Amino acid sequence: MSKVALITGVTGQDGAYLAEFLLKKGYIVHGLKRRSSMFNTDRIDHLYQDPHIENRNFILHYGDMTDSMNLTRIIQDVQPDEIYNLAAMSHVKVSFDTPEYTANADGIGTLRILEAVRLLGLTKKTRIYQASTSELYGLVQEVPQKETTPFYPRSPYAVAKLYGYWITVNYREAYGIHASNGILFNHESPLRGETFVTRKVTRAAARIALGMQDKVFMGNLSSRRDWGHAKDYVRAMYLILQQDQPDDYVIATGITTTIRDFIKMAFAEMGVEIAFSGEDAKEVGIIKSVDNKLFTEKAGAEYLSTIENRIGTEVVGVDERYFRPTEVELLIGDPTKSKTKLGWEPEYDLTALVKDMMQSDIKLMKKEAFLRDNGFKTLNYFE
Ligand code: NAP
Ligand code: GDD
Numbered sequence: 001m002s003k004v005a006l007i008t009g010v011t012g013q014d015g016a017y018l019a020e021f022l023l024k025k026g027y028i029v030h031g032l033k034r035r036s037s038m039f040n041t042d043r044i045d046h047l048y049q050d051p052h053i054e055n056r057n058f059i060l061h062y063g064d065m066t067d068s069m070n071l072t073r074i075i076q077d078v079q080p081d082e083i084y085n086l087a088a089m090s091h092v093k094v095s096f097d098t099p100e101y102t103a104n105a106d107g108i109g110t111l112r113i114l115e116a117v118r119l120l121g122l123t124k125k126t127r128i129y130q131a132s133t134s135e136l137y138g139l140v141q142e143v144p145q146k147e148t149t150p151f152y153p154r155s156p157y158a159v160a161k162l163y164g165y166w167i168t169v170n171y172r173e174a175y176g177i178h179a180s181n182g183i184l185f186n187h188e189s190p191l192r193g194e195t196f197v198t199r200k201v202t203r204a205a206a207r208i209a210l211g212m213q214d215k216v217f218m219g220n221l222s223s224r225r226d227w228g229h230a231k232d233y234v235r236a237m238y239l240i241l242q243q244d245q246p247d248d249y250v251i252a253t254g255i256t257t258t259i260r261d262f263i264k265m266a267f268a269e270m271g272v273e274i275a276f277s278g279e280d281a282k283e284v285g286i287i288k289s290v291d292n293k294l295f296t297e298k299a300g301a302e303y304l305s306t307i308e309n310r311i312g313t314e315v316v317g318v319d320e321r322y323f324r325p326t327e328v329e330l331l332i333g334d335p336t337k338s339k340t341k342l343g344w345e346p347e348y349d350l351t352a353l354v355k356d357m358m359q360s361d362i363k364l365m366k367k368e369a370f371l372r373d374n375g376f377k378t379l380n381y382f383e
Pocket of ligand 2: 133184196198200221223225259322323324
């Protein structure tokens with residue numbers, strides 16, 4: 001008998017990779033997707049199965065984390081062996097603009113899932129993975145951060161996730177549910193949302209290289225993140241639910257890097273050297289040199305003269321609108337517990353992650369350039 005999984009947030013970065021991973025393992029995968037005015041299934045289109053075919057193993061349901069009855073009905077229909085609760089308003093900066101909605105979807109949404117499992121009498125059958133976050137550490141109380149490090153959330157998003165974390169622990173202790181938290185540090189990929197910093201940078205670097213954009217405006221260049229690849233991190237989610245006992249785990253690489261250095265790495269992937277000067281809101285990044293051979297190999301000879309003409313000019317600036325009212329300056333995780341107990345090891349390091357993202361965005365932007373040059377509409381929205 002195939003195991004049945006329900007993934008909330010299946011249309012997101014992690015949801016897409018996890019669905020693919022579980023399908024490969026022979027699961028029947030159900031996913032919760034929101035109704036939207038345009039298709040929002042781009043990341044899972046390759047997995048889509050027509051509702052008219054028999055014995056589908058990938059099935060989507062309309063739903064929302066703010067709708068208890070909807071979630072309860074879906075869980076009743078699906079009778080999942082495993083629920084991966086990934087749905088969330090996941091953008092830290094946006095959570096300052098939508099704090100109440102974020103608390104509802106990310107905090108109370110988690111309660112809705114746990115309570116549905118309890119009310120439906122599924123406490124012994126259904127295992128639950130809660131997508132907790134390194135943002136819980138916020139103003140870090142210890143370096144590196146591990147499972148026992150005290151939390152100090154610094155945004156409405158992190159405070160909502162704090163509720164999600166503790167209500168998961170509480171339902172585990174109170175009702176014996178196999179419910180676990182994965183405290184995941186930042187993880188990225190070519191599927192990363194375009195307004196998170198890594199993807200914003202890889203998209204912009206590719207566009208600048210192809211002469212499609214002059215400059216990118218960033219926020220705090222000095223904050224540090226522990227970045228891994230989403231493909232490695234969804235494997236950890238699965239491993240957490242395969243353990244005999246529920247528990248909470250930090251998933252991280254143990255290496256931290258500034259935003260500034262990530263930008264340098266993204267451009268360097270195409271042989272473009274960026275030099276930073278100035279401070280705070282006046283800091284700028286300038287193209288210092290171009291390795292012609294590497295650039296030709298990665299971006300294409302036809303774009304070489306465009307990038308050479310940009311040597312000495314500013315391609316990175318700072319705009320205070322991207323600063324956060326309270327910032328998380330440093331995240332670096334200690335993954336010892338997950339390595340020892342889960343046997344989890346990441347396959348990608350930061351260099352391999354940057355390479356994967358740059359390769360994908362250069363390809364994507366070449367397609368955009370082709371569409372633009374042939375009179376088709378292209379994406380014109382940047383944040
Ligand atoms: P993501 O790409 O932003 O995906 C979020 C998913 O949640 C999307 O499918 C989104 O639907 C869905 N969603 C948002 N609000 C919803 C609502 N009210 N009802 C139903 N679905 C809703 O996020 P991700 O990077 O894959 O992250 C997955 C989870 O892990 C999130 O809970 C995030 O907070 C957490 N997390 C992420 C990281 C990271 O570095 N990526 C680290 C730690 C924890 P639409 O596609 O319709 O927007
Ligand atoms: N988004 C964004 N845009 N961030 C910027 C920018 C910019 O232009 N410039 C600098 N940054 C800095 C932010 O201030 C932050 O310190 C860092 O880059 C990372 O920002 P994000 O990529 O937006 O991610 P995040 O760390 O705030 O949150 C992500 O990781 C969390 C795990 O720690 C999200 O995926 C959360 O959902 C997740 O929980």
